[in-house]
Amino acid sequence: ALQATVTQVFHAAIALAVRDLQPKISQARQGRYFSYSLVNLRHCCIPPYHKPRHAASVYHCVSANHLVVDLTVPAESMTSTAQTPEEFLATLDQVRNFYHNATIDADYLSIVPSLFNAVTPEYPVDSAEIPAPNQSPSVSLSSMGIVDRIVQPQQGPFEVMEPWVMGAEYSTGIGAFLGSWNGMLCLSAGYNEAFHLEAEVLEFLERVKGVVIEGLEVHDLADSTDLPLRVA
Numbered sequence: 001a002l003q004a005t006v007t008q009v010f011h012a013a014i015a016l017a018v019r020d021l022q023p024k025i026s027q028a029r030q031g032r033y034f035s036y037s038l039v040n041l042r043h044c045c046i047p048p049y050h051k052p053r054h055a056a057s058v059y060h061c062v063s064a065n066h067l068v069v070d071l072t073v074p075a076e077s078m079t080s081t082a083q084t085p086e087e088f089l090a091t092l093d094q095v096r097n098f099y100h101n102a103t104i105d106a107d108y109l110s111i112v113p114s115l116f117n118a119v120t121p122e123y124p125v126d127s128a129e130i131p132a133p134n135q136s137p138s139v140s141l142s143s144m145g146i147v148d149r150i151v152q153p154q155q156g157p158f159e160v161m162e163p164w165v166m167g168a169e170y171s172t173g174i175g176a177f178l179g180s181w182n183g184m185l186c187l188s189a190g191y192n193e194a195f196h197l198e199a200e201v202l203e204f205l206e207r208v209k210g211v212v213i214e215g216l217e218v219h220d221l222a223d224s225t226d227l228p229l230r231v232a
Contacts, residue, residue, distance in 0.1 A: 002089070004096050007143040010178050010187065011035070011099075012092040013211035014139050015069045016083055017204060024076035033069040036062050037102060038142050044109060052150045061112045062119065067098045088215025133195060137172035139204070144179030153182065164188070164230070174201060176208070188230040198231055205229040 002009075015033040022031060041059040043050055049059075069091060144165055153160050162181070169175050169190045177188045187208065191201050209227055213219060 002092065004092055005099070006185070007141070007178060008096050008099055009092060009212060009216070010176075010208065011037075011067070011141045012069075012088065012095040013208045013215065014141055014176060015071065015095065016088065016091055016211050016215075017207045018139055019071045019073060020207065021204075022073045024074060024078070026075060026077075028075045028078075029073050031071050031073045033067075033071060033138070035067045035138055035140050037067060037099065038140075039063055039102065039104060041104070041109070041112070044104065061115055063102050064108065064111065064115060065098075065102070067095065069094045083211050083214045085215060085217055088211065092215070134172040137174070137195070139174045139176055141176045141178060142167070144177055147179045147181045174204065176205070185227045186230065187227060191231065201231045202229060205231070 015035075018033055019031060038060050039062070041061060045059055048054065071091065147163050147165065151160060151163055165177060165179065167175055167190060169192045171192065172195045174196065175190045177190070179186055187205055189201050189205055206229065209229065
């Protein structure tokens with residue numbers, strides 16, 4: 001009914017959950033959530049590499065444009081962090097437009113090497129100091145899709161119960177992953193223990209789940225276990 005995907009819904013919820021972590025002052029103020037999307041390029045590969053048969057291979061790039069979501073950080077007098085459906089839908093509209101404009105064509109593929117080059121620092125000639133932590137970390141989202149279309153749930157006598165897919169997090173930010181297995185959604189996250197605690201990350205994922213429930217007004221799912229949360 002919202003003309004939005006599950007990924008777009010959760011990315012909007014992440015933006016609002018990050019907003020809720022910002023310090024509040026006497027007056028409401030405008031803020032912006034910055035992130036990006038990971039673009040799956042598998043379908044662009046020549047046969048047979050365009051099919052899940054080569055599931056161990058990863059073909060992706062970051063979006064050429066940043067996802068920018070304009071938000072309002074409420075005043076400190078606003079003690080409640082509950083989202084209104086109108087606020088959630090306005091945020092979702094910005095996220096949905098970003099995803100709809102992230103088209104993949106021959107021109108886009110031609111700039112993929114340049115995109116990776118732009119975000120890859122040069123290897124230092126001499127030993128370098130450890131870079132300072134990012135004081136404005138963000139939370140990214142990778143959509144894994146329907147995982148059991150890629151990994152078979154059973155191979156002979158072996159059965160996969162809870163598949164885990166993630167990337168290493170070396171920065172100050174948090175990498176969230178959304179996928180489904182055996183018909184059940186799962187929201188997980190990878191984080192760097194130098195900057196975050198497990199309880200802190202789990203609390204954030206719970207907040208994201210709460211934003212989705214409040215924004216879509218599906219309060220009957222508030223106590224549901226149909227969205228397990230995991231961290232690593």
